Amino acid sequence: xxxxxxxxxxxxxxxxxxxxxxxxxxxxxxxxxxxxxxxxxxxxxxxxxxxxxxxxxxxxxxxxxxxxxxxxxxxxxxxxxxxxxxxxxxxxxxxxxxxxxxxxxxxxxxxxxxxxxxxxxxxxxxxxxxxxxxxxxxxxxxxxxxxxxxxxxxxxxxxxxxxxxxxxxxxxxxxxxxxxxxxxxxxxxxx
Numbered sequence: 001x002x003x004x005x006x007x008x009x010x011x012x013x014x015x016x017x018x019x020x021x022x023x024x025x026x027x028x029x030x031x032x033x034x035x036x037x038x039x040x041x042x043x044x045x046x047x048x049x050x051x052x053x054x055x056x057x058x059x060x061x062x063x064x065x066x067x068x069x070x071x072x073x074x075x076x077x078x079x080x081x082x083x084x085x086x087x088x089x090x091x092x093x094x095x096x097x098x099x100x101x102x103x104x105x106x107x108x109x110x111x112x113x114x115x116x117x118x119x120x121x122x123x124x125x126x127x128x129x130x131x132x133x134x135x136x137x138x139x140x141x142x143x144x145x146x147x148x149x150x151x152x153x154x155x156x157x158x159x160x161x162x163x164x165x166x167x168x169x170x171x172x173x174x175x176x177x178x179x180x181x182x183x184x185x186x187x188x189x190x191x
Contacts, residue, residue, distance in 0.1 A: 032190040036091070036112040058117060058142045059084045062185060064104050065147050065177035069095075082124075082147075082177060083107070089189045090115050092126050101183040112191045122147060139170065149175040 061084050069077035078095030083104060085091075092111040096103055113126035122140040139151040153170035 032112065034108045034190055036107070036110055036191065058120070059115075059122070060179060061086050063179050063181050064099065064185075066099055066180050067175060067177050081180075083185070084115060085189055088114050088116060089191065090124065090126070091189060099180060099182060101185075104182045104185055105187040107187055107189070112189065117142075124149075137170070145179045147177045147179075149173060149177070 064081040064083050066079055066081040068079040071077045078097065079099050080095060081093045081099060081104065083091045090113045091107045092113060093103070093107075094110055111126040111128060113124060115122060115124045117123075120142070122142050124136075124138040124140065126136050126138075128134060128136060134154050136152065136154050138149045138153075140147050140149040150172060151170040152173050
């Protein structure tokens with residue numbers, strides 16, 4: 001009888017250790033010096049060079065794209081912006097009281113990510129560290145003065161976020177980011 005109990009304790013301990021190891025692997029994330037969490041790159045289609053972006057003028061890397069909360073709904077409305085870089089990286093801010101050159105170049109404690117353009121469609125991948133971290137994939141259409149995000153999906157426990165994302169299970173949304181020139185953008189991502 002004692003041998004059987006000892007064996008079940010061993011199995012329980014091994015199971016607990018595996019669970020701890022697995023949960024630590026999920027929750028661990030690379031953090032930049034500015035406090036941004038970095039997602040892994042798209043494996044198959046990650047844009048690595050500016051010349052891979054076609055057509056080149058679809059995304060304005062010298063401007064930010066922003067959206068603001070509706071003041072009729074929120075007492076203290078916040079604004080959010082995305083900043084795109086020529087190498088396929090992007091920065092998405094947390095809620096801000098104002099949009100200006102200083103905050104656009106600061107890029108602190110936001111969401112690091114990557115984007116790609118495929119067949120004229122913009123696909124955005126960001127990582128949020130809430131709830132032990134998960135990936136958000138968004139699909140958007142690019143216009144001259146705005147970006148319209150029309151689908152979104154989050155990837156809590158799925159493996160396929162490493163590959164070209166599939167929009168078939170994504171939910172439909174309508175979020176508009178307007179282009180805004182805030183002056184010279186000189187800072188570069190640290191991921």
